[in-house]
Amino acid sequence: MTILVFKNLENILNKNSYDVQKTVADLQKFIQKRTEYISLIKTTSDSLKKLNIKPHFHSDNTFEVGLLMPNELTNSKITNITKELNNWDKVFKTLKELTSGSVDDTEINFVNNGSLEFFIDNGPQIAICLAVTVERIIKVYKNIVEIRIAKEKLKDLGVSTGEQKDIERQEKDILEKGIDTIAADIIKEFSIKQLDSGRVNELRIAMKGHITYIAKCIDNGMVIEINPPEIPEPSEPKETDSDEKKNEVQKLKENYDKTLEQINIVQKSMDTVKTIGKTGVDIVKYLTEGENLND
Template identity: 25%
Template sequence: MNTTKLHIIAKALKKEMVRVGSVSLVNQAMQALQNQINQPQQPNHQQQLSNHLTNLYKKLEDSPVDDFSPAWRDAMEELSVSEEFGEKLEARVRGIFERNQITPQTALEEMKKLHEDLSGTETQLTGLVSGLEYFGVGEDELETNECEVGIIIPRAYVKDNLKAFGAELIEIEKSLLVFSELATGKREPLEIRQISSSELSVFLDYIPEIGACIAIAVERIVALYKQLLEIKKLKKDLVAQEVPEDKLTGIEEYAASIVSPKLDELANELMEKYGDHLDPARKNEVSIEVRRSLNKIANRIDRGFNIELRVSEQAQDEEEEVTEDAQTQAAARQQILDSASSIEYLEQVGEPVLFLPENSNETEE
């Protein structure tokens, strides 16, 4: 990740640690547990421990970290702090006490280690943010009416090959350009905001109206794809049991048969919502291209790609006149915010099961 993105992520994580007070709450729970071990006959120590844990769990509910985009979650993995926030931290604490119900001393040692990890992370985040600010490194903030679409490409997909990576960027461009025409009637060249090399990621600059169209498409495909994860897990298990490949063909065909009709519905919905401004002849061509683009996006999500969207959260000035354009932009921003919160990070499970047609010379099975 680059420094501007690191800056804004580190600042958000630091803010969340302060909001939750995780270092202090874990320390309080640790002290109550120590008292319980020293004086097991005193029931108030156990009650204090329960109160501290309940308070911690309540603070961790609905943590904004749990709604971080795929790229931001990747960054947390790189920083080795993903288990120190939100639902993952809650699961870690609960796991300590569930594993050590009859061995409180072991639980205490694990809580000490957790407290040490949290204290270290808080200290380092504070130093990191201060250092970046000292050296004048900006934050990766979006300007007014700016939308960012990020595509995270698995290194294994392009085998770390520059030519393959370049070819994939061309395919990504082909997939996304049609949404520009659908939403605005024009195909503007895609502009790069940032590129990251830790994971091969490209972040593109859009206006919210186009971003909203892409957001709906990605949100629906991700929701649909989650239904296929169990099928992928089943296929992975069958491969592990050395079931012949020809016997697995039916699984792939069944998966595709679920997806294709839903993508047809999605393409029609997008055309109805955004395509009124297109003339009839062009509308039919765009409709076909939208359908192919949806296939491309679905195929890549099946192969471990992640797509995320961010948008500036511009507040309407009370004294500013609410124009029709302003209303359109506000609706587009809200659509992106709503969709982005529903687009989850998806880890690749087993081998791909979707092989949907992407080009005009391919035909649906």
């Protein structure tokens, strides 16, 4: 939201840089709309409080992964929605096996029908693994988009078709190497030691497919969000507490600090993700054929 506000202000200031009166008028109009918006948010918040409707957050170390699927991706067809959910089920199963050694079916905990958004509860390790994966995909994605933009500029300048093809080949190499690197790094950073080398290699191959699929989802406008829990800070032990009580409080404090660190990692990664939206540039067109990118 803050980034969008700054972009709007920047556009206003740059649009009519030589017309001070127009700039002032646009700024006043923006301030008025912004004030109305903030007032509406406050009124809505106050109304929800009066109705005793509280925000939904987990109070333990459960992270909530949200998948918002735009209508352009699913066309509101059950077959398309099912295909996307099945693909994400494979992603979560791989992450679960990678981080814990177990494989469970993915459960949908909440569905938002205002826009088609599915929420799935996960533990902190899976949340961190997914957040870091998406962040690194976004960085590769951004590099490819910048190459595409530069290529279009060179095309306008009359660069030959042969040289444009060379750029496309380099683009493909960068993307393939980027995906390989992300998959290898995720395996190295998050896989548990109990997995044998053969299975680790299989999971690395699976991760490459998942990374390509997630990149495609992002490119098609899917929003991936990870909502951290809101955990209460434990109270400090009292002098009069027993040793057992003090140890219990100390353990709660350690768990709190650990979860807080996990939340910070996820939020840092997701902040990076939020800075880049849909560009309409299909960055994986050279790597995939057919519909199911996870097979």
